[in-house]
Amino acid sequence: MNDNVLLETISLTKRYKDVTALKDFSVKLKSNKIYGLLGRNGAGKTTLLDTVTSRIFPDSGNVRIFGQDATENQQILPLICYMPEKNYFIPTMRVSDILKVSAMFYENFDMGYADQLCVRFGLDKRKKYKTLSRGYESILRIVIGLASRAPLTIFDEPVLGLDAAVRDLFYRELLEDYTNNPRTYIVSTHLIEESADVFEDVLIIKEGQLITQLQVSELKEMAFYMSGKPSEVDAAVSGLNVIHSEMVGSVKISAVFSRFDDGMKKNIRAHGVDISPIPIQKLFIYLTNSNREGMQ
Amino acid sequence: MNRISKCLRFQLKNMLKSTFWFVVIYSLVVFALISPVLLFSDGAAGSFNTSLYIGAAFFAFIYVISDYRASFNYLMINGNTRRTIFLSTTAANIIMSIVLAVLSFLYNFIDEFVLTKLSNSAHENTSLFQLFYPNAVKAMELPYMAALFILITGFSMLYGALAYKFGKYFITIFWVGVGLMFAAIPLSSSASGISLLTLIGKFLWLNHPHGMLLASVNFLIAALVFNAAVYLISSRQSQTAPVT
Numbered sequence: 001m002n003d004n005v006l007l008e009t010i011s012l013t014k015r016y017k018d019v020t021a022l023k024d025f026s027v028k029l030k031s032n033k034i035y036g037l038l039g040r041n042g043a044g045k046t047t048l049l050d051t052v053t054s055r056i057f058p059d060s061g062n063v064r065i066f067g068q069d070a071t072e073n074q075q076i077l078p079l080i081c082y083m084p085e086k087n088y089f090i091p092t093m094r095v096s097d098i099l100k101v102s103a104m105f106y107e108n109f110d111m112g113y114a115d116q117l118c119v120r121f122g123l124d125k126r127k128k129y130k131t132l133s134r135g136y137e138s139i140l141r142i143v144i145g146l147a148s149r150a151p152l153t154i155f156d157e158p159v160l161g162l163d164a165a166v167r168d169l170f171y172r173e174l175l176e177d178y179t180n181n182p183r184t185y186i187v188s189t190h191l192i193e194e195s196a197d198v199f200e201d202v203l204i205i206k207e208g209q210l211i212t213q214l215q216v217s218e219l220k221e222m223a224f225y226m227s228g229k230p231s232e233v234d235a236a237v238s239g240l241n242v243i244h245s246e247m248v249g250s251v252k253i254s255a256v257f258s259r260f261d262d263g264m265k266k267n268i269r270a271h272g273v274d275i276s277p278i279p280i281q282k283l284f285i286y287l288t289n290s291n292r293e294g295m296q
Numbered sequence: 297m298n299r300i301s302k303c304l305r306f307q308l309k310n311m312l313k314s315t316f317w318f319v320v321i322y323s324l325v326v327f328a329l330i331s332p333v334l335l336f337s338d339g340a341a342g343s344f345n346t347s348l349y350i351g352a353a354f355f356a357f358i359y360v361i362s363d364y365r366a367s368f369n370y371l372m373i374n375g376n377t378r379r380t381i382f383l384s385t386t387a388a389n390i391i392m393s394i395v396l397a398v399l400s401f402l403y404n405f406i407d408e409f410v411l412t413k414l415s416n417s418a419h420e421n422t423s424l425f426q427l428f429y430p431n432a433v434k435a436m437e438l439p440y441m442a443a444l445f446i447l448i449t450g451f452s453m454l455y456g457a458l459a460y461k462f463g464k465y466f467i468t469i470f471w472v473g474v475g476l477m478f479a480a481i482p483l484s485s486s487a488s489g490i491s492l493l494t495l496i497g498k499f500l501w502l503n504h505p506h507g508m509l510l511a512s513v514n515f516l517i518a519a520l521v522f523n524a525a526v527y528l529i530s531s532r533q534s535q536t537a538p539v540t
Contacts, residue, residue: 055372055535074299077375088369088535104302105374 006031006152006184007052012061014047014208021047022058023208029186031151034178036199036216037188040288044208045188046085049156053082065152081106081150083141085157091130095123095140099147106148113177114147120169134161142170146177154186159195167191171198193281206288216280222260223278226268227253236273244286255286303371303384311359311392318355319399322348327410349400349441353448356396360389360449364456369535378530386523389453393445401438428500429507436508443512443519450519450526457529460536 005028012025021044029035039045050056052063054072063070070076089098095118103109118125121139132140138160145153159167175198178185189195196202196216204212212219226236230252237254244255255278265275278286364385371381425432425440458466481492499514501507 050535054377057532057534072377072379074377074380077377078299080375082373084373088373090366090370101306101370101374104306105299105376 004030006066008064009048009052010062010064012048012051012058012063014044014051014056014058021208022051022061025061025205025208025210027203027210027213029184031184032182033200034174034185034187034198036192036195036202037186037205038192038202038284039188039205043205043288045205046156047208048205049082049084049154049186049188053077053080053154055082055084078105078107079150080152080154081145081148082154083145083156083158085160087137089129089140092128094126094128095132096125098129098140099125099144102144102148106150108149110147110149113149114143117143117146117173120173121166135163135166138162139166142173146173149181149183152184152186154188156188157190158187159189159191167194171195174198192284193279196280204284204287211287219280219283220277223255223257223280223283224265225253225255225276225278226273227251227276228273232271232273236268236271243283244289255282257283257287299376299380300384300387303376303380304387306371307363307367307384307388308391310363311388312395314359315355315392315395315399318352318359319348322351322355331410348403349396349444352396352400353445356392356445356448357452359392360452361456361459364453365460368460368530368533372535378533379527382527382530385453386450386526389449390446393449394442396445397438397442400441404434404437425508428502430503431505432508440508440512443515447515447519447522450522453526454522454529457526457533461529461533 007027007029009025009027012022013020014022025044025048037045037048047056051058052065052070054063054070054077057071065073065076066079068076070080093101099111099114099118103111103114115125117123121143123136123139123143127136129137129140138158139162141155142158145155145158159170162170171194174185174187187195187199199216201213201215202219203210214222226233227248228236228251230247230250233252233254237256240256240258240260242254243257246253268275367385368381371384372378425437455470458470477492497503499511501510501514504510
């Protein structure tokens with residue numbers, strides 16, 4: 001196995017009654033990277049994260065983290081800080097006590113950094129958890145995740161209930177701490193457009209399967225709109241992976257997700273077809289809508 | 297400090313804090329109710345017993361059940377395995393049982409002190425143990441109560457684990473079952489004449505010369521069975537949403 005592989009899932013499958021939440025899901029994640037986990041509601045993101053962190057058990061398949069079987073492994077679980085979307089904190093505990101408990105369980109927890117984050121995010125440590133608003137509940141999870149300095153830190157929808165300014169602060173803090181203290185992050189989010197610049201790699205999951213795992217830069221280089229006369233567009237996209245098509249008046253617009261070089265683009269433009277980049281949020285929608293395969 | 301110790305430290309802090317407040321509130325209520333009667337009575341003879349162990353039994357039962365879900369979920373998000381959580385919870389329950397037993401035992405002396413200082417009459421302090429175990433040695437009350445509390449907390453932990461796994465279906469069936477059991481007690485005599493109360497009496501070794509010791513052993517064996525069941529249930533338990 002590649003020594004740089006931090007997390008590996010091998011054919012993970014998980015079913016809930018009639019629904020298969022994960023289907024033969026296999027992925028390898030490397031150390032010291034920020035991964036974005038993207039998918040529609042019900043795609044299987046949370047099931048994947050819960051399985052990887054031993055919150056639930058898969059029906060089949062394995063999870064290996066740091067080269068070991070991670071399931072119910074007390075050596076491995078303390079190295080993972082997973083802040084789920086659901087609230088599992090004890091309502092009567094104060095924020096300060098929750099941070100102290102986190103410091104007790106996460107060996108690398110930086111209480112000084114946690115205090116700084118509480119000040120920057122405006123989180124009152126004297127408050128009891130049950131009195132926090134939804135936004136501050138998210139902020140508490142962010143503070144714990146960032147301050148844990150756990151080698152694998154996972155956020156499931158970390159910016160729920162946060163306004164744009166606080167979300168921006170979170171992304172800046174994450175990048176700054178990642179630069180100074182590299183570790184592996186997995187961030188599951190619906191807010192793709194604003195968070196895409198934070199991620200190095202994205203994993204797109206659809207109906208329990210991994211459809212794409214690529215660097216963000218690669219993703220952007222592969223996703224283009226081609227627009228023009230229908231016949232010319234059809235000719236241009238021939239042989240390419242078309243993930244969306246629509247007519248706007250007499251103009252046909254096709255969204256293409258394929259590897260092609262500058263020479264190909266030049267040739268396509270020469271035939272009167274306009275090429276423009278697809279915003280990453282739109283790309284996500286097309287990929288998770290499309291019946292075609294994604295690419296890795 | 298290993299993980300079990302860390303979990304235990306967290307659980308004991310909350311547990312002992314709750315136990316402290318239970319004892320304080322219980323004492324205030326009991327002595328506030330009893331003291332005026334003693335102070336203003338005409339000195340009629342009688343025994344006085346705060347029976348802390350009865351209140352403590354209810355407290356232990358309710359606390360362990362109500363704490364199970366919150367502790368299980370919270371310790372899990374802090375990177376602990378189910379095995380670690382089970383071991384620390386069991387250890388915390390045993391420690392709490394011993395603490396409650398010691399407090400209940402000490403309260404016997406507080407009862408005597410209150411009675412002799414406040415009451416005008418001579419008193420005899422009779423406990424439930426003396427009613428059911430005529431040859432009981434007072435010193436045996438402490439290990440008996442400790443074993444009984446360990447049984448109660450073991451049963452409560454099993455209840456908590458089953459409630460976590462099956463939710464309202466288990467809770468409903470359990471309490472309906474309890475109600476039916478109480479209704480069935482007077483009707484439970486079989487052809488052989490063995491009733492439910494007789495079976496309980498045998499389990500408790502009532503009226504046996506060494507009844508308290510033998511009953512304590514039964515309590516510990518039953519607690520072991522309950523805890524084994526909890527381990528089997530919780531070792532493959534998925535983390536579910538908290539009760540809000």
